[in-house]
Amino acid sequence: MAKKINVGMVGAAFMGKAHSVGYRDVAFAFPDVKCVPVMKEIAAITQTEAEAARAVFGWERASEGYEKVVTAKDIHLVDICTGNNLHKEIAVAAAENGKHVFCEKPMAMSVAECKEMIKAVEKAGVVHMINFNYRRVPAVELAKQMIDKGAIGTPYHWRAVYLQDWIMDPNFPLVWRLKKELAGSGAHGDLNAHIIDLARYLLGEFESVCGLMKTFIKKRPELAQTTGGLGAKASDKMGDVTVDDATLFLAKFQNGAIGTFEATRFAGGNRNGNRFEINGSNGSIRFNLERLNELEYYNAKDKAGQQGWKTILVTDAVHPYMRGWWPAGHIIGWQHTFVHQIYLLMNGIAAKKSPAPNFYDGLKCQAVLEAVEKSVETETWVKVQE
Amino acid sequence: MAKKINVGMVGAAFMGKAHSVGYRDVAFAFPDVKCVPVMKEIAAITQTEAEAARAVFGWERASEGYEKVVTAKDIHLVDICTGNNLHKEIAVAAAENGKHVFCEKPMAMSVAECKEMIKAVEKAGVVHMINFNYRRVPAVELAKQMIDKGAIGTPYHWRAVYLQDWIMDPNFPLVWRLKKELAGSGAHGDLNAHIIDLARYLLGEFESVCGLMKTFIKKRPELAQTTGGLGAKASDKMGDVTVDDATLFLAKFQNGAIGTFEATRFAGGNRNGNRFEINGSNGSIRFNLERLNELEYYNAKDKAGQQGWKTILVTDAVHPYMRGWWPAGHIIGWQHTFVHQIYLLMNGIAAKKSPAPNFYDGLKCQAVLEAVEKSVETETWVKVQE
């Protein structure tokens, strides 16, 4: 019988809801999971908020602030879904209390914070993981498997964008994601973090970067109220946007490949356009999060006259994670990536081994984010260093 | 506080799992739901099977055969996910015991059976519903809303296919879906039932039909064992396929529109290709279940030079059901249709009103299915009559 792992979650907004799905469904989809999570306690800024989330998301207890969760004796795992500025503080506290830590991306506000977090989990000997959930899209895992088996050969090009459009209205208010003190950065830490992690996962480590940041709308109404998901209502007062609306950069990889990255919240018509293409000597791969059940593959070894991009509907039983779900062609959604992530996390806890992407991956991603920021300041290429 | 509705489910295979999602997630996604289901008891052919499903799907009790479920005092709603040949028997028994009934499609083996079922639920005064879950795809609901507001004008054409390929291997065994005595028909009742219902929902009632049925592989190995989802293992013995592999038909609608329908399990490369296109005097609409988050719309009233098919990513908060899920661009999967269906069912029970598609819709669909079968036998056009 699988061991029970009591989970305490901090954060009850959009990400809290998404993480909850992971815990709710992991044993439903994967009865072979080696630890079974118990949704013990959810914490939020206020007790009211926590209680509301508890009732809807399916947690047993609710509490205010993160302190109770990180110290509760019966909690084994702390899940951090707060604003980025609290990740370090909560993760360190959780580790110091001997809890395993699952942290939403980006890992923290700076490389320095990441290092503190690593020190804490190493000292405590707990399992740690960062929620770069897009590694867990079956199509992305299939890409990884194929690349590892040589499907693209020597990589030449990485080409990724993460395009959104949810703040294009100049009257959309200053939510925490638009404030540097709470979010660290804007599209950069939010969206580039994802595609940097995917590039590391699929292609390898960065050598150097050169970037460009832009804030198109410099003043916005202050926030009156959040309204669920990424929604929000504006107040009458105006305030400064202190993060980037868009960050673009070029990259050289250690293996000789080169890449482009673009994160923006000003690409109208692209609701959630996390897209990448990789070109190598033997083939190419393309992915688009808005059609996450599909992977496109070009095999340069196909016979002449029959070469082309193949659209693989990644829903067959043989595809990564799909045995847990439905017959072929019955597609899954974005939320399923959280179930897959928690599956690996639970198995990691059973094995006492931090599954990738763990805090070391979080740090490496942060180092790239920071190098890009430095390149923007200095208007030149910057070597990526941890 | 929402009333609790105790559910008893009969059937623990692929469809049992899918229906379970509906009950598990309805209050998670829609806290405003007017009745909250309690997953009380699941029944299967054997106690072992039922128990296994209970543990994984999340039901409280397990039982063998359908009798306990339909008679249990604490059960309010019976959910029927068995082979088609048992629908009538269970539904009538459930109604006679005063239970609401939720029945998987197709409703039954014949129009006659459907009528018995209707008689039973009418007499009992219980709520009834048929699980034509594709009405509950947000893109389909959006299509319905748009059509009702005149987006396509006078309808001229309906063009639907439901293409699958899961039994193309001649060595795939004789599962119940390939046996007439258990399934009633093959691709026809399984797949055409869906697109007939969608045609009725979006376009209107049928006048007459003319069809063609075909069994490409006439002998197959008998079934050794099912293996989850639609999977199965073959035995050494051969047996007869007694249902259609494919059924095609032409249709005239009462409103003057004309249509084509095609259901097949022999369309290689189409894992679950439920697709339709409707053309009317003002515009056209296209849908493809394999990309169920998208709806394509052509507006003939767009200004000259800017006409074209628009791909609407149906994930905005304003789209049907999407307020229950994630921010725009974070797609949902096939399983979500069950949550939406159960949402309507629970609200129907609260209102003591059978929500569409109910048993009357099930009967109307069955009448079309039968008319097609008759047209195949007689090689001529057949009027659709209940």
Added chain:
Amino acid sequence: MAKKINVGMVGAAFMGKAHSVGYRDVAFAFPDVKCVPVMKEIAAITQTEAEAARAVFGWERASEGYEKVVTAKDIHLVDICTGNNLHKEIAVAAAENGKHVFCEKPMAMSVAECKEMIKAVEKAGVVHMINFNYRRVPAVELAKQMIDKGAIGTPYHWRAVYLQDWIMDPNFPLVWRLKKELAGSGAHGDLNAHIIDLARYLLGEFESVCGLMKTFIKKRPELAQTTGGLGAKASDKMGDVTVDDATLFLAKFQNGAIGTFEATRFAGGNRNGNRFEINGSNGSIRFNLERLNELEYYNAKDKAGQQGWKTILVTDAVHPYMRGWWPAGHIIGWQHTFVHQIYLLMNGIAAKKSPAPNFYDGLKCQAVLEAVEKSVETETWVKVQE
């Protein structure tokens, strides 16, 4: 040095222009062509019309009526681009005068006319060809080559539509294509003729058919004036539409495959949607004329987990006819099919052999068209017989 073939064309409208491209460009794209056409004379209903076309399309002489062309001593080949009602008369006259004959599709108004035409060309011993130009799309030729090599195995399904929308406006006038006495039929002979020919080319001969015809708009303004292409201006007077707006039919093929066909001019948003899909035991093929440079192929033999539809951009030098044009990825257009057709015709004349699709193919297509019409009248299945 390639022999010169003097061409006389009858018809100076849309099709006359398109055929002219074939003669203009065949030696430009294919310097190895075995006969080189000389654009000697073009004929139209009036001398003015013929003269205007001569100047723009690039012909040497212009004449009124078809008589001069079919009798001119220096003309070797007569190209017929008139309304369908004149095909037989001109073809027979041309053959009697010893001219080779290239005739636009559909071949004639009836099977009986086709037979007269065949008698005439057989007696005269001239080369004959029907312009089913879609056989000459490189992607279609590639499909043919692949099918012949077993790419799809045993064929199960043919699924074709030819969707247009150019007469949906009820005020669009009664052009010749909407009058039975000039066109023979509407969408049926115009569009179904094409997809019937493609089915024969790619899949094989028909056994029986069952169809449905519909005229949505029964009265329209009489024609005031044509305005180029398919354009036209309406007069004040109303008249009867005497042809079908849409014709749908089911088909059984001699090899056991089954199929659906739909031709309509009322499918809004589909400007020229000639699309087909073929499913067989080893694979499937899809084509869409609006993206005629692409062919989609599903190979059921691809290894598990990497199956999917491959989009072949049919512009590589190894692809049919593409050596005559541009580097890979530099797409060709609809007009190029006429150049390819004329290439085969010229080589056929050099070899004194009528290249397919010739008059025998035209007859076979006409037999299917007529069988469908008969099935509509009799409301039952009709065997296809010549």
Added chain:
Amino acid sequence: MAKKINVGMVGAAFMGKAHSVGYRDVAFAFPDVKCVPVMKEIAAITQTEAEAARAVFGWERASEGYEKVVTAKDIHLVDICTGNNLHKEIAVAAAENGKHVFCEKPMAMSVAECKEMIKAVEKAGVVHMINFNYRRVPAVELAKQMIDKGAIGTPYHWRAVYLQDWIMDPNFPLVWRLKKELAGSGAHGDLNAHIIDLARYLLGEFESVCGLMKTFIKKRPELAQTTGGLGAKASDKMGDVTVDDATLFLAKFQNGAIGTFEATRFAGGNRNGNRFEINGSNGSIRFNLERLNELEYYNAKDKAGQQGWKTILVTDAVHPYMRGWWPAGHIIGWQHTFVHQIYLLMNGIAAKKSPAPNFYDGLKCQAVLEAVEKSVETETWVKVQE
């Protein structure tokens, strides 16, 4: 009656063939063209080569070297389709002899050469034009018209790639396009030149750039023989690749927009992937040369719930240039852009006005190309200056 313009072309390879289409077809498609070209003389490196091209492409005379063409009394317009290293020399000579000049892109090897060319044509008072033919794709012209009317509002993002894969085989030989002394640069001048021009056309002028260049395959076999199109045969001897295989850059525009550019010949599966997306405050536009008959448009002003990308099939009679061709849905190909370009050139000559893109545009593009090269050398941002 339209004036005749005698054309002398220098260069008889792939581009010579493509330009020839422009002259062959301009009056066929556009009888209203104000000057009609006469294909008087074609020149190549050898008389044999010129003679072969003459016969196939349809020119009257053939000559060796460019001197005869630029001095011939009866020639009014010189068309330059040679390697880039000869553009300046021939253009200056042609201008000095009073000929109008039509020059293939990129304009020359350097900004300095461009300036010499401008001086020459200004002094001579002749009409001049650069063949950035992608401005003449109907979908691109439609984009231009829509942008000019406010369809996208304030531009935020430009995102363009030009992806090819024709030299990925390491054994593909050192054709002139891979030698710096003949081509100036590799993918940069060949492909980035196109997308830089499109960015200028659609978005506006550049402020500064920062780039990255890469040569993946540094040694290749020397060229034995070209084989038509972009094809070539390798010799046994190896030589150095002296140009870039790929060049990527970031850009800031004068209007505040930001952009990414990528040109590569190492993107497997992308035969001719010239693609761009523009995002602005009111909408977005996407284009893909491999589907050049289509334009995608997202209108942010569409009503909530019906927003999405619309695919406009740019083949209606109201679309730019399409009145010259076929009925809606009958697509055109890559070669048609040359006909449209020549149409503007002929009308420009009639009006004695150099149509855009003219030599001033060629210079501006060259200035961006050079700024990128300088940024690569200096590893920093470089301001674009003429």
